[in-house]
Amino acid sequence: MKTMTEIVVPQLAESLVSATIDKWLKKPGDRVDLYEPICELLTDKVNAELPSTVSGKLVQILVESGETVPVGTAVCVIETEGAASADSQPVQADSAPAPAGSPETEDAPMRGRFSPAVQQLAAEHNIRLADIAGTGLGGRITRKDVLAYIASGAGKSGQPGSVGSSAAAAPAVDAAVVQVRSSGLHLTETPRLPKIEVEGAAGLGRGDSFIDVTPIRNTIARNMRQSVSEIPHAWTMIEVDVTNLVLLRNKLKDEFMKREGINLTYLAFLLKAVVNAIKDFPIMNSMWAVDKIIVKRDINISLAVGTEDSVLTPVIKNADHKNVAGLAKEIDELARKTREGKLTLSDMQGGTFTVNNTGSFGSILSYPIINYPQAAILTFESIVKRPVVINDMLAVRSMANLCLSLDHRILDGVICGRFLQRVKDNLESFNIESKLY
Amino acid sequence: MPAMDYIDAIRLAMKEEMERDEDVFVLGEDVGVKGGVFTTTKGLQEQFGELRAMDTPLAESAIAGVAIGAAMYGMKPIAEMQYSDFMFPATNQIISEAAKIRYRSNNDWNCPVVIRAPIGGGIFGGLYHSQCPESVFFGTPGLKIVAPYRAYDAKGLLKAAVRDPDPVIYFENKKCYKLINGDVPDTDYTVPIGEANVLREGDDITVIGYSLPLLFAEQAAEELACEGISTHILDLRTIQPLDKEAILEAVRKTGKVLIIHEDNKTGGVGAEVSAIIAEELLYELDAPIMRLCGPDVPAMPINPPGEKFFMLNKEKVKEAMRKLALY
Numbered sequence: 001m002k003t004m005t006e007i008v009v010p011q012l013a014e015s016l017v018s019a020t021i022d023k024w025l026k027k028p029g030d031r032v033d034l035y036e037p038i039c040e041l042l043t044d045k046v047n048a049e050l051p052s053t054v055s056g057k058l059v060q061i062l063v064e065s066g067e068t069v070p071v072g073t074a075v076c077v078i079e080t081e082g083a084a085s086a087d088s089q090p091v092q093a094d095s096a097p098a099p100a101g102s103p104e105t106e107d108a109p110m111r112g113r114f115s116p117a118v119q120q121l122a123a124e125h126n127i128r129l130a131d132i133a134g135t136g137l138g139g140r141i142t143r144k145d146v147l148a149y150i151a152s153g154a155g156k157s158g159q160p161g162s163v164g165s166s167a168a169a170a171p172a173v174d175a176a177v178v179q180v181r182s183s184g185l186h187l188t189e190t191p192r193l194p195k196i197e198v199e200g201a202a203g204l205g206r207g208d209s210f211i212d213v214t215p216i217r218n219t220i221a222r223n224m225r226q227s228v229s230e231i232p233h234a235w236t237m238i239e240v241d242v243t244n245l246v247l248l249r250n251k252l253k254d255e256f257m258k259r260e261g262i263n264l265t266y267l268a269f270l271l272k273a274v275v276n277a278i279k280d281f282p283i284m285n286s287m288w289a290v291d292k293i294i295v296k297r298d299i300n301i302s303l304a305v306g307t308e309d310s311v312l313t314p315v316i317k318n319a320d321h322k323n324v325a326g327l328a329k330e331i332d333e334l335a336r337k338t339r340e341g342k343l344t345l346s347d348m349q350g351g352t353f354t355v356n357n358t359g360s361f362g363s364i365l366s367y368p369i370i371n372y373p374q375a376a377i378l379t380f381e382s383i384v385k386r387p388v389v390i391n392d393m394l395a396v397r398s399m400a401n402l403c404l405s406l407d408h409r410i411l412d413g414v415i416c417g418r419f420l421q422r423v424k425d426n427l428e429s430f431n432i433e434s435k436l437y
Numbered sequence: 438m439p440a441m442d443y444i445d446a447i448r449l450a451m452k453e454e455m456e457r458d459e460d461v462f463v464l465g466e467d468v469g470v471k472g473g474v475f476t477t478t479k480g481l482q483e484q485f486g487e488l489r490a491m492d493t494p495l496a497e498s499a500i501a502g503v504a505i506g507a508a509m510y511g512m513k514p515i516a517e518m519q520y521s522d523f524m525f526p527a528t529n530q531i532i533s534e535a536a537k538i539r540y541r542s543n544n545d546w547n548c549p550v551v552i553r554a555p556i557g558g559g560i561f562g563g564l565y566h567s568q569c570p571e572s573v574f575f576g577t578p579g580l581k582i583v584a585p586y587r588a589y590d591a592k593g594l595l596k597a598a599v600r601d602p603d604p605v606i607y608f609e610n611k612k613c614y615k616l617i618n619g620d621v622p623d624t625d626y627t628v629p630i631g632e633a634n635v636l637r638e639g640d641d642i643t644v645i646g647y648s649l650p651l652l653f654a655e656q657a658a659e660e661l662a663c664e665g666i667s668t669h670i671l672d673l674r675t676i677q678p679l680d681k682e683a684i685l686e687a688v689r690k691t692g693k694v695l696i697i698h699e700d701n702k703t704g705g706v707g708a709e710v711s712a713i714i715a716e717e718l719l720y721e722l723d724a725p726i727m728r729l730c731g732p733d734v735p736a737m738p739i740n741p742p743g744e745k746f747f748m749l750n751k752e753k754v755k756e757a758m759r760k761l762a763l764y
Contacts, residue, residue: 116720117692117720117722
């Protein structure tokens with residue numbers, strides 16, 4: 001079946017009444033695809049390509065290049081054929097009041113827009129909307145069109161639900177009396193709970209259990225999500241030779257325990273090394289503020305302290321004012337307060353850079369999430385003895401990895417590389433003579 | 438059953454209630470000796486005396502305040518605002534005192550006051566005599582608001598308002614006074630507050646409204662019937678609380694709804710009605726919800742072309758109805 005379809009000048013802007021054909025992109029005999037440009041239009045407001053509304057063969061040009069015509073004028077004729085009409089043919093064959101298929105697609109911009117009422121009726125009665133002629137605005141199928149179609153009994157033959165559809169219509173009337181509403185989330189009523197069977201449900205296996213999300217878990221989840229979704233994370237790692245530091249700590253730790261009553265941890269040395277490096281690279285101690293970067297003057301180190309079921313980041317304020325012994329004391333106190341749940345709000349506020357001692361639970365490599373809104377987070381991994389080549393000779397050295405996640409909006413590879421190198425230098429320059437106080 | 442004018446139905450309601458219950462009294466500017474500027478209270482002072490048809494100073498806040506106080510004391514006052522335009526000095530009394538007293542006193546006190554106020558334009562009244570202040574009071578919990586269109590409802594709703602234990606604002610349309618005429622039983626009946634009424638059955642489009650514009654809808658529906666367009670018309674009658682079930686039922690009949698009122702469109706009663714429909718009946722809608730209301734212009738113009746532009750009329754409503762039917 002072949003149909004001739006006219007392509008008209010569309011309303012390109014509200015106030016436009018005419019358009020000029022600038023150039024034909026197709027000539028008679030050419031094949032034209034749906035939406036393919038067929039000519040270029042010039043108007044006072046816009047210059048546009050005129051897309052074809054059908055696919056077929058261009059048979060005749062009605063308006064030559066350079067001519068100006070009013071909106072709505074047909075500019076060419078396209079012969080439609082093939083798949084589209086072949087598809088619609090069987091429909092027309094078996095439905096008695098055949099809707100005039102092709103002319104409608106041409107001047108029926110609302111043909112394919114179905115209101116909720118129409119869709120609902122069509123679904124209830126198992127009707128193909130393509131079979132119904134639309135009498136509404138722009139060829140729209142109205143609710144009444146569907147009702148009339150149902151009443152006419154068309155579209156029933158061959159439908160699997162044809163017997164049921166008339167039966168289904170009767171309960172629908174009853175339903176109208178019982179339940180008027182078809183939509184709505186009723187906030188003032190008791191919320192209608194979705195039917196979820198908790199026990200024995202498919203998704204939940206035997207012995208699975210629910211854990212209530214605690215407020216702290218919720219806070220962690222929110223902060224992590226905010227950080228990951230707002231901050232473009234980048235990651236880098238460096239390897240540090242801490243052999244001399246190990247020797248130094250072994251020499252001092254017993255005496256320190258006697259004198260101060262607390263453990264002398266590697267973390268205290270690391271913090272010292274980090275803080276000193278931050279002093280050299282203050283940009284590490286900053287935060288993103290959309291139109292500017294805020295570089296913080298105080299160096300307040302957030303220390304990630306894990307417990308069995310959460311992680312907190314209490315803050316060592318003015319960490320740059322403290323020596324290794326002082327840092328060791330702070331670490332001990334904050335760790336104790338965290339475990340005992342005695343942290344105060346002021347213990348948690350004001351952090352500018354986070355250090356996480358992931359080595360304490362045996363990690364050798366981690367990819368930390370930045371403690372929002374800071375610019376970077378550094379982890380201190382396990383110290384392990386490894387064979388290392390020094391001056392072409394193998395040596396057994398105590399090695400540790402430092403991993404750094406950074407806010408790539410603020411920081412780049414070069415500055416972070418230098419910063420990590422400085423931390424590494426600081427750590428490696430501890431030796432048996434270094435002083436704690 | 439006698440046919441009577443809308444204004445006579447209102448007067449009859451007051452007369453009957455005052456005869457029935459001696460706690461009922463009217464107060465307002467010129468309601469006594471003059472019998473009201475529209476003659477709404479004509480004859481009441483002769484029949485019931487000046488203590489029960491009381492002339493007041495030109496002070497709406499005092500009229501409302503006195504009425505509220507009397508109501509809390511156990512009386513059944515009907516306070517008249519000469520024009521609803523003059524009502525705003527009393528807004529504080531109505532919204533902050535009358536509407537809230539039951540809640541505020543934990544149910545110890547209530548306030549069975551009726552405040553009557555003529556609304557609407559089209560009477561060459563200009564700025565101070567044409568306003569529709571429904572949206573000012575609409576949405577205030579604790580207030581009931583009725584706005585009758587038919588003479589029958591004018592009487593029945595006013596009697597229901599007098600007997601209601603809580604404050605009721607009674608918006609009567611001043612252009613309806615002599616324009617609307619209908620059957621009004623001389624029996625003692627009330628129209629329940631909170632119930633809408635189907636004025637006309639149809640299955641192409643639904644028109645929902647209240648007060649005068651329903652006249653235009655009825656006239657337009659008559660004419661459109663000749664064109665084969667069948668109109669369903671719902672008179673809200675009470676605009677607070679809205680009769681949700683009736684609204685939904687009416688919309689469900691056709692899936693196409695036009696909401697009309699004279700109060701301006703933005704934030705009007707129609708906005709709430711359309712929100713209810715959108716919330717509850719999304720899957721029944723066959724066309725976008727349509728509203729035809731007064732323009733968002735500060736005041737009714739006094740010049741005749743301006744007033745004509747501002748007011749709804751049969752032609753405007755008919756055009757909107759046809760547009761919706763053809764959609």
